[in-house]
Amino acid sequence: MLIHGALCKRVLSTVVRPTGAPPLNALPSGVRRLTSEERASALYKGPVKAVVLDWSGTVADAHVLAPAVVFRDVFAEHGVPITMEEARLPMGLRKDLHIEKILEIPDVQRRWRRVKNGAAPTPDDVKALFDDFVPLQVSALRKYSSLVPGAREAVRKLRVELGCKIGVTTGFTEAMVDVLLEDTAAQGFVPDASVAGDSVQNDMGFRPTPFMVYENLVRLGVYPIQSVVKVDDTVGGIGEGLNAGCWAVGIAGCGNYTNVASLDEWERMPDDEKQRRIQYSRDKLVGSGAHYVIDSIHLLPDVVNDVNARLAAGDRP
Template sequence: MNTTPNLPAYRHQRFYQGPVRAVIFDWAGTLVDFGSFAPTQVLIDAFAGFGISVSMAEARVPMGLAKWDHIQQLGLQAGVAQRWQERYGKPMADADVDALYAAFLPLQIERVAQYSGLIPGTLTVLAQLRERGIRIGSCSGYPRVVMNPLLVHAASQGLTVEHAVATDDLQAGGRPGPWMALANVIELGIGDVRACVKVDDTVPGIAEGLAAGMWTVGLSLSGNETGLTFAELEALPLSEQAKRRDAAAAKLAHAGAHYVIDSIAGLPAIIAAIELRMAHGDQP
């Protein structure tokens, strides 16, 4: 007697040659918050509450990680570690990270909406993806208590996604591991990770997409690597914009991004390029 259950017939394809099925977006610096200031400025303020000065450049180095991990890595940077040692007479310990995180979190919840205006082109691009039947997922280094008010604020501006994973939603953890991206694959019912594209402005976010087996697209100007508001960027001479674009793009490409573009506004052309490559047998 055949006792094999009637399961869906998912047959592994050696080469995936279909269309893009889903795009998994980061949030700050990708969909909202041009320049990614909500996480960085609040971290600076949290450290200031402990008598430790942190520069914006220092705060940006661990961007993309879960915020507890971000604080820990920030405290391990040579300059910050030295200032902590001088003030407290000992290296920063996990208990100190806990205390900083406890101070950071209510500030982040209070201010996330303040910084999270839509990045130009976001609504247009998402509408174009939906017209093509491409599913919209997302994930973030924000914990759930920050993600929830961010989702409400984004919706008030017309931005909604089908699924959003916060960094503390999963027992396995967050970036640079693949778990948040893969949680989107499961929730959206995508049968092949090679049909997915991860879009992010940070090195850990690119690593996340690569670990999940996805195509990855880095954002050079709208996110953490350039770290300017839209107005500040527009005010720069074109030569300086190009210099900053090149530096950010080089870092994201070195991290393994398959493509690097300025912002989400350039994504539709990249989706078309990825689909053309897959049609010819290329894989992420």
């Protein structure tokens, strides 16, 4: 559908048993299975209470350059060059796990073995890469912390007009998030809660697990999960929202899948190539199972209005 002239794809989520479907398994005496009609009064029909955003590619760093550039540079320092596309493939994961996944790419493994005298990458190699990554990433975040166009106004509308609290999840560590919080506060963005990948107990702060979303909701004091919208530019981030049980919205007009090496490259890129990359991003996010895919964060308040209408009608994620 079109909202104010921009693309927003809505995917209906309610599952209806088809006519002629086989009966459900019989239950023993003393057990009653309630119908959806009988349970209708228990469904949450109130408005969206919280929107949980991603950092890079959603709120700040429009084309997710900070992590991609640093992954590329760190691997180069270890003698194994990787492409920007290879650096981006696991994007959305916690950064130590991201390095592990890069090392699982067959072409990267071949280059690694060639440079390392046939040796396969080990957990110690992952740790060494990550240890070198952290200070470079903290430094790079200062360069790439500009808010995505439309983010500040969208968040204002979500709060003031729609009564939503704002949370954030990320694959960055707390030390990295502290940089983002400081820099984006100076630009007018201050979330009500922010959870980093290393903030969750039992080492479970990674996508697509839902626990960073849940930790946000604890800090925000928000429930039920049907009242929550998760927004991201990656498949892993959409999976995080779906696994949490909330509404999931993908942003396609910027983010990881535009796959650029610099802001200058995007600015100089012909419009037809920009549209090709945005369409690729749309297709990736539609295939992720998102409830909505939008071209820009400025459309997010319109999506929340639509979710509110669906909740009022008895729909759910």
